[in-house]
Amino acid sequence: MGIPYSYSFRNLWTRRFTTLLTASGMGLVVFVFAATLMLAEGLQQTLVETGSFDNVVVLRKAASSEVQSGVERGQAALVESQPEVAIGPDGKQLLAKELVVLINLRKRDSNNPANVVIRGVSAVSLKLRPAVRLREGRMPREGSAEVIAGASIARRFKGGGLGETLRFGMRDWRVVGVFDAGSTGFSSEIWGDVDQMMQAFRRPVYSSIIFRLRDSSGFDAFKARVEGDPRLTVEAKRETRYYLDQSEAMAKFLRILGMVLTIVFSIGAVIGATITMYAAVANRVTEIGTLRALGFQRKSILSAFIMEALLLGFCGGVLGVGAASFMQLITISTMNWASFSELAFSFTLTFGILWKSLLFSVVMGFIGGALPAVRASRMNIVEALRAT
Numbered sequence: 001m002g003i004p005y006s007y008s009f010r011n012l013w014t015r016r017f018t019t020l021l022t023a024s025g026m027g028l029v030v031f032v033f034a035a036t037l038m039l040a041e042g043l044q045q046t047l048v049e050t051g052s053f054d055n056v057v058v059l060r061k062a063a064s065s066e067v068q069s070g071v072e073r074g075q076a077a078l079v080e081s082q083p084e085v086a087i088g089p090d091g092k093q094l095l096a097k098e099l100v101v102l103i104n105l106r107k108r109d110s111n112n113p114a115n116v117v118i119r120g121v122s123a124v125s126l127k128l129r130p131a132v133r134l135r136e137g138r139m140p141r142e143g144s145a146e147v148i149a150g151a152s153i154a155r156r157f158k159g160g161g162l163g164e165t166l167r168f169g170m171r172d173w174r175v176v177g178v179f180d181a182g183s184t185g186f187s188s189e190i191w192g193d194v195d196q197m198m199q200a201f202r203r204p205v206y207s208s209i210i211f212r213l214r215d216s217s218g219f220d221a222f223k224a225r226v227e228g229d230p231r232l233t234v235e236a237k238r239e240t241r242y243y244l245d246q247s248e249a250m251a252k253f254l255r256i257l258g259m260v261l262t263i264v265f266s267i268g269a270v271i272g273a274t275i276t277m278y279a280a281v282a283n284r285v286t287e288i289g290t291l292r293a294l295g296f297q298r299k300s301i302l303s304a305f306i307m308e309a310l311l312l313g314f315c316g317g318v319l320g321v322g323a324a325s326f327m328q329l330i331t332i333s334t335m336n337w338a339s340f341s342e343l344a345f346s347f348t349l350t351f352g353i354l355w356k357s358l359l360f361s362v363v364m365g366f367i368g369g370a371l372p373a374v375r376a377s378r379m380n381i382v383e384a385l386r387a388t
Helices: 005-014 016-048 073-080 123-128 151-156 194-201 216-228 239-283 285-293 298-329 351-377 381-386
Strands: 055-060 095-106 113-121 133-137 146-150 165-168 171-180 189-193 208-212 234-238 331-336 341-346
Touching: 016 239, 016 298, 016 351, 055 216, 055 239, 073 095, 073 208, 095 123, 095 194, 113 123, 113 194, 123 208, 146 151, 151 171, 189 194, 216 234, 234 239, 239 298, 239 351, 298 351
Parallel strands: 113 189, 146 171
Antiparallel strands: 055 208, 055 234, 095 113, 095 208, 113 341, 133 171, 146 189, 165 171, 331 341
């Protein structure tokens, strides 16, 4: 004969103040656990969504980012001549030769300096990035000292707003437009005419070449040909792969840091759950003896107390995940270690993080309740009834 599940629910409700305190402690641990995973996920999604699977990024061989890369004009012309490059409706190649450099700007709120990506682009660059939409103003005129700023730049950095002026490359640049790139990394960039940028920064080479594949399945053939060509010192990556590589180091660091903090905090939460369950057993010795006298077996007592511990952990998990979900309203910025530029992104809660967090909280409850449950199930009937 088994003890009904409602018995466990009622016992937790009877001790609701203690239950709330213990669940809150577990919820704090789950909050840290979930928030860390959300932070890493938000960073990774921001960078991965920046790329398109059908786009290819060509960089100098062994360069880990566009900032460190350099592709000479002659090599760029060879890449342009490859048959895998798609042709647009206007008959022009969907290929852009771009320049990427870093400048230092000051933030509006703190006046602290931070690195910002400047990207020299052409008219084709927008066609290759369908996520980018001009929100205010207009596009820069070709051959002019005009730029457009990502929404994150316009909001957070001095001189980045519409109609404002930025000073870099020994020239003044007027912001004539603000673009919205959604949750991608482009929102943290400033775009201008590539030829003007090369002159201003005295850069005779491009940083990268980005193009759309004529046929997505042709990437492997293109990669093998250009990387095996002795005239070229470049490597090719799908744009999604390139931005995924950009996020790996930082995401890995965040996950490790989160795991360390979670382990430290979870020890305290498990101890708190154990104390709570031991106190529940001590206060219900007579009740346990009565249950045994009524014919309930030891395994029924064990399962009832285990169920209480699991419910306690689940309640903590719900509290922690609920609190962590509000972190999605926050946008933070950090250093992109691959490009050494500032990147803005948001916490992102996914179904995977949700079930992992709840599972983690239930496991904490099980660990904290296992020993007290075993103690309750092993009580001697006569001794338990004498404790009245």
